[in-house]
Amino acid sequence: MKYTLPKGFLANGICCGVKKKRKDLAVLYSETACRTAALFTKNSVKAAPVILARKQLRKNSDIRAVVVNSGNANCMTGARGLADAKKMAEKAAAVLNVPKDTVVVSSTGIIGQFMRMEPILDGMSGLVAGLSRDGINDAADGIMTTDRFRKISSRTFDIGGVPVTLTGIAKGAGMIDPNMATMLCYLLTDANMSRDAVRKALKDSSDVSFNAITVDGDMSTNDTVMLMANGMAENRLIKENGAGFGIFRKNLDEVTEELARMVVLDGEGATKLMEVKVKGARTSAEAKKAAKAIAGSLLVKCAVLGGDPNWGRVASSAGGSGVKFDPEKMDITLDGVAFLRNGKARGKVDRKTTSVFKGHDVKIEVDLHNGRSEARVFSCDISKKYIALNSYYTT
Amino acid sequence: MKYTLPKGFLANGICCGVKKKRKDLAVLYSETACRTAALFTKNSVKAAPVILARKQLRKNSDIRAVVVNSGNANCMTGARGLADAKKMAEKAAAVLNVPKDTVVVSSTGIIGQFMRMEPILDGMSGLVAGLSRDGINDAADGIMTTDRFRKISSRTFDIGGVPVTLTGIAKGAGMIDPNMATMLCYLLTDANMSRDAVRKALKDSSDVSFNAITVDGDMSTNDTVMLMANGMAENRLIKENGAGFGIFRKNLDEVTEELARMVVLDGEGATKLMEVKVKGARTSAEAKKAAKAIAGSLLVKCAVLGGDPNWGRVASSAGGSGVKFDPEKMDITLDGVAFLRNGKARGKVDRKTTSVFKGHDVKIEVDLHNGRSEARVFSCDISKKYIALNSYYTT
Numbered sequence: 001m002k003y004t005l006p007k008g009f010l011a012n013g014i015c016c017g018v019k020k021k022r023k024d025l026a027v028l029y030s031e032t033a034c035r036t037a038a039l040f041t042k043n044s045v046k047a048a049p050v051i052l053a054r055k056q057l058r059k060n061s062d063i064r065a066v067v068v069n070s071g072n073a074n075c076m077t078g079a080r081g082l083a084d085a086k087k088m089a090e091k092a093a094a095v096l097n098v099p100k101d102t103v104v105v106s107s108t109g110i111i112g113q114f115m116r117m118e119p120i121l122d123g124m125s126g127l128v129a130g131l132s133r134d135g136i137n138d139a140a141d142g143i144m145t146t147d148r149f150r151k152i153s154s155r156t157f158d159i160g161g162v163p164v165t166l167t168g169i170a171k172g173a174g175m176i177d178p179n180m181a182t183m184l185c186y187l188l189t190d191a192n193m194s195r196d197a198v199r200k201a202l203k204d205s206s207d208v209s210f211n212a213i214t215v216d217g218d219m220s221t222n223d224t225v226m227l228m229a230n231g232m233a234e235n236r237l238i239k240e241n242g243a244g245f246g247i248f249r250k251n252l253d254e255v256t257e258e259l260a261r262m263v264v265l266d267g268e269g270a271t272k273l274m275e276v277k278v279k280g281a282r283t284s285a286e287a288k289k290a291a292k293a294i295a296g297s298l299l300v301k302c303a304v305l306g307g308d309p310n311w312g313r314v315a316s317s318a319g320g321s322g323v324k325f326d327p328e329k330m331d332i333t334l335d336g337v338a339f340l341r342n343g344k345a346r347g348k349v350d351r352k353t354t355s356v357f358k359g360h361d362v363k364i365e366v367d368l369h370n371g372r373s374e375a376r377v378f379s380c381d382i383s384k385k386y387i388a389l390n391s392y393y394t395t
Numbered sequence: 396m397k398y399t400l401p402k403g404f405l406a407n408g409i410c411c412g413v414k415k416k417r418k419d420l421a422v423l424y425s426e427t428a429c430r431t432a433a434l435f436t437k438n439s440v441k442a443a444p445v446i447l448a449r450k451q452l453r454k455n456s457d458i459r460a461v462v463v464n465s466g467n468a469n470c471m472t473g474a475r476g477l478a479d480a481k482k483m484a485e486k487a488a489a490v491l492n493v494p495k496d497t498v499v500v501s502s503t504g505i506i507g508q509f510m511r512m513e514p515i516l517d518g519m520s521g522l523v524a525g526l527s528r529d530g531i532n533d534a535a536d537g538i539m540t541t542d543r544f545r546k547i548s549s550r551t552f553d554i555g556g557v558p559v560t561l562t563g564i565a566k567g568a569g570m571i572d573p574n575m576a577t578m579l580c581y582l583l584t585d586a587n588m589s590r591d592a593v594r595k596a597l598k599d600s601s602d603v604s605f606n607a608i609t610v611d612g613d614m615s616t617n618d619t620v621m622l623m624a625n626g627m628a629e630n631r632l633i634k635e636n637g638a639g640f641g642i643f644r645k646n647l648d649e650v651t652e653e654l655a656r657m658v659v660l661d662g663e664g665a666t667k668l669m670e671v672k673v674k675g676a677r678t679s680a681e682a683k684k685a686a687k688a689i690a691g692s693l694l695v696k697c698a699v700l701g702g703d704p705n706w707g708r709v710a711s712s713a714g715g716s717g718v719k720f721d722p723e724k725m726d727i728t729l730d731g732v733a734f735l736r737n738g739k740a741r742g743k744v745d746r747k748t749t750s751v752f753k754g755h756d757v758k759i760e761v762d763l764h765n766g767r768s769e770a771r772v773f774s775c776d777i778s779k780k781y782i783a784l785n786s787y788y789t790t
Contacts, residue, residue, distance in 0.1 A: 042717075043714040044714035044715075044718065044722060045711055045714030045722040045725075046714075046722075076710060076738065076740060077740075078723060078738055078739060110707070111710070112707045112710075112735075219711070219715035220711065221711050221714060298781075302781075302782055311507065312470075312471065312505070312506030312507045315506070315507075315616075316438060316440055316615065316616050318439070319440030319614075320437075320438045320614035321439075323439065324439055325439055327439060327440040327441075327471060328473060330440075340471070343471065343473055344473060345471060345472075345507040345508070382782060383782060384779040384782050386697075386782075387777060387781075387782060
């Protein structure tokens with residue numbers, strides 16, 4: 001499929017030699033400076049490029065390009081790792097002929113090994129030479145590790161009569177090569193937005209998408225989500241919560257949800273996408289906590305895999321989340337079928353004839369009847385393949 | 396193996412018919428009243444017998460007997476479930492000829508189905524008639540669900556020149572039949588102890604044993620740990636932190652650790668026992684939090700299964716625990732081999748020749764160099780069998 005890049009953006013992805021045969025170096029470039037916001041992993045162990053990018057963006061949020069390598073996470077590599085990340089950013093800035101500090105770098109791959117810098121530094125000229133308006137597929141490929149498919153989502157919409165484009169790429173739950181399920185996502189738009197609007201849109205949209213997914217509960221050392229707005233659509237400036245902000249948020253939410261769902265679906269060995277909705281919670285934080293506990297429960301994941309409408313596991317994992325509620329009031333609905341109403345079971349279900357948990361997309365809905373807040377979390381089932389993939393891999 | 400019951404205790408276990416062929420009803424009885432303490436699940440969803448027992452023990456902690464059934468958890472069964480639990484306790488008290496409210500009942504098994512009470516009520520006479528000094532094996536069998544082996548541990552030791560016996564039984568990580576990994580443990584002693592001493596000993600010992608294990612992160616609705624002391628050894632009264640308390644604690648810790656390790660080892664599909672020690676933390680709560688994150692990480696469990704010294708996953712799961720530390724100072728030692736010192740990797744290890752993570756007991760040691768507190772957590776690896784066991788089971 002061919003995706004449109006927003007105005008003024010170019011992209012490319014190549015194999016420079018960090019990996020043997022697959023693409024391992026990607027660039028996203030804007031002809032003008034972008035107002036940029038980013039969210040990084042909260043893991044105490046942060047990879048060198050994450051440490052560098054956080055520092056950079058505090059000083060200067062006018063960014064021109066992102067360069068990403070896959071194959072090595074440049075994490076737990078100390079001072080040398082940090083110097084390597086800097087070298088990579090400086091080399092890219094020189095070749096792109098943009099100011100130092102306007103190129104952000106990311107890495108994903110194996111932890112605890114120094115980067116082989118030669119292929120990356122040597123590959124930079126070819127990477128930049130190949131920049132094109134059609135390069136987004138190549139860039140999306142370049143950031144993949146064990147991902148089984150590339151993840152791109154795009155929307156074009158009107159802001160005050162002016163067409164605006166938003167295009168995002170992501171990589172997901174590849175947990176073999178990189179050691180961890182590193183999630184990277186770059187969202188590019190030609191919308192004209194204030195710095196605060198960029199920041200708030202990214203934060204709020206991530207809360208209901210990337211921060212609402214769980215594959216195996218582990219948080220990567222390299223997770224990065226970025227939004228870059230170069231303003232080249234020349235729409236009237238979108239301010240935080242001002243005119244056009246709602247439309248932009250709506251489209252951003254669609255793109256981030258689509259990418260987040262793809263990340264979950266690509267969870268290693270996953271066979272089904274699980275959507276968990278908790279409502280009737282006292283606060284949305286509590287709703288999310290309970291939903292994450294259900295979505296992350298190994299026993300619930302196993303039940304989904306086996307097509308077993310095991311509502312007892314759903315009840316118990318919600319109860320074990322730390323969220324207080326009265327189980328005597330609880331409702332549990334699985335794929336539209338009510339299994340529990342006001343804490344009372346609806347009797348036995350013939351697992352062989354029911355269609356519950358048999359499809360590709362399964363839904364778990366819990367009402368705690370304890371308030372008015374709700375939250376939704378996406379997850380996947382777990383399969384023997386996950387275990388096989390993750391147990392036989394050499395550091 | 397033949398285990399000694401403490402003075403004045405009798406036990407039995409039979410098949411009354413809740414399950415088809417295996418033992419499903421157990422009793423532990425003391426000739427005199429026991430000072431009793433208990434810890435129950437913190438899950439918001441609590442089984443009927445847990446609700447009843449908590450209430451009972453608040454009123455009266457002089458307990459004469461415990462009766463446990465397996466096969467049905469009597470959970471999410473509402474008012475009828477609570478009435479059933481009461482009936483079971485009252486019937487047992489009548490047959491044992493002890494005061495009402497001095498019999499505690501527990502249940503473990505499937506969630507969300509009403510108990511069939513006839514076999515339990517009808518079986519009570521036979522259960523009590525068979526009480527004997529040698530009945531502890533039968534009782535330990537009666538509380539099992541999918542456990543592969545019975546769990547008993549016993550110590551006899553001197554308190555001020557007087558021999559005292561402590562014997563405990565437990566059931567563990569059976570996650571198929573009961574829906575969840577219900578853990579039950581009953582500790583019996585003839586030590587003469589104050590109420591406060593019983594309570595404190597149980598609390599402190601559970602913190603370093605039962606509360607320091609993780610199999611799949613799910614908390615059961617029925618978890619119960621009890622300590623009953625009938626004083627029949629006639630030693631000088633052990634007061635909280637007084638003479639003899641330390642010796643009792645030491646032996647209690649040995650028994651609870653032994654039982655906790657058995658529970659972990661019996662984790663469904665587990666092939667290896669994992670001991671995670673985190674030291675150099677600011678507080679012991681932080682040490683435990685980090686240790687639990689490592690021990691509970693699916694990716695770490697997979698690495699242990701595969702015999703892969705994947706220290707990157709250990710570092711990352713510690714970092715993702717929410718505990719703040721400086722990764723540049725971190726040490727990671729796997730089975731005695733230093734893989735990380737002061738945040739620096741010790742180079743590649745040949746996975747084929749190393750013995751790390753190849754044995755039955757594996758050790759992960761992390762030093763955060765951030766303080767003086769430490770904690771230890773036991774866990775197990777995960778295998779394809781776990782997935783198979785837990786995905787194909789009918790509610």
